[in-house]
Amino acid sequence: MNISNPNLNRKALVIFSGGQDSTTCLIQAIAEYGVENVETITFQYGQRHAIELEKARWIANDLGVKQTLIDTSVIKSITHNALMDANADIEQKDGELPNTFVDGRNALFLLYAAIYAKGQGINDIITGDVKLISAAIRIVVMCLSNP
Numbered sequence: 001m002n003i004s005n006p007n008l009n010r011k012a013l014v015i016f017s018g019g020q021d022s023t024t025c026l027i028q029a030i031a032e033y034g035v036e037n038v039e040t041i042t043f044q045y046g047q048r049h050a051i052e053l054e055k056a057r058w059i060a061n062d063l064g065v066k067q068t069l070i071d072t073s074v075i076k077s078i079t080h081n082a083l084m085d086a087n088a089d090i091e092q093k094d095g096e097l098p099n100t101f102v103d104g105r106n107a108l109f110l111l112y113a114a115i116y117a118k119g120q121g122i123n124d125i126i127t128g129d130v131k132l133i134s135a136a137i138r139i140v141v142m143c144l145s146n147p
Contacts, residue, residue: 011122015113016040016067018056021128029126030063039066039122041113045105046073070112075105 012033016022029038042056053069060067106127113125 010124011037011039011120012124012126013113013117013120013122014038014040014065015109015125015127016042016056016060018042018052018054018059019128022056023059023128025126025128026059026063026065030065033124035064039068039120041068041070041109041116043070043072043109043112045075045108068116070116072108072112075108 010033012029014022014026014029016026026038026040040056040060042053042060044053047053057067057069110125110127113127116122117125
C-alpha cells in the first residue's frame with residue numbers, strides 16, 4: 001500500500017472476512033495507519049460457514065481493532081448459490097464460475113463499507129479482494145475515499 005500518513009491523521013476501514021487476504025491487509029493497514037486509526041467491517045451474508053465470522057472476530061480482537069458486523073443476508077432473497085445454501089453441492093463446471101460465486105457480494109460490501117466509512121469520518125477503504133472484480137473495486141475505492 002505505502003500510504004503516506006506521517007501524522008497518523010488518516011483512518012482506514014478494512015473489509016475483513018478473517019481470511020488470509022483480508023488479514024494480510026489488516027496487518028499492513030495497522031502498520032501504515034497505526035492501530036488506533038484502523039477499523040474492520042465484516043459482513044454476515046448467510047454464508048455456510050459461521051467459522052469465518054468467528055475467526056474474523058477473534059483476529060480483530062487479538063489485534064486490538066474495532067470490528068463492526070453488518071447483516072447483508074438480504075442478498076439471499078435475490079440470488080442463489082452453494083456458498084449460501086447448505087443443501088447444495090459445491091461444484092464447478094469447466095469454463096464456468098464455481099457455483100459458490102455470490103453475484104454482487106463484493107460490490108454490496110463495498111457500498112456498505114463506503115456508507116459506514118463516511119459516517120465514521122474514515123478516509124480510506126481497504127479490501128483484499130483478488131477475485132474477478134478486484135480491478136473495478138480498486139477504482140471505486142479510489143473514487144469513494146474521503147479526501
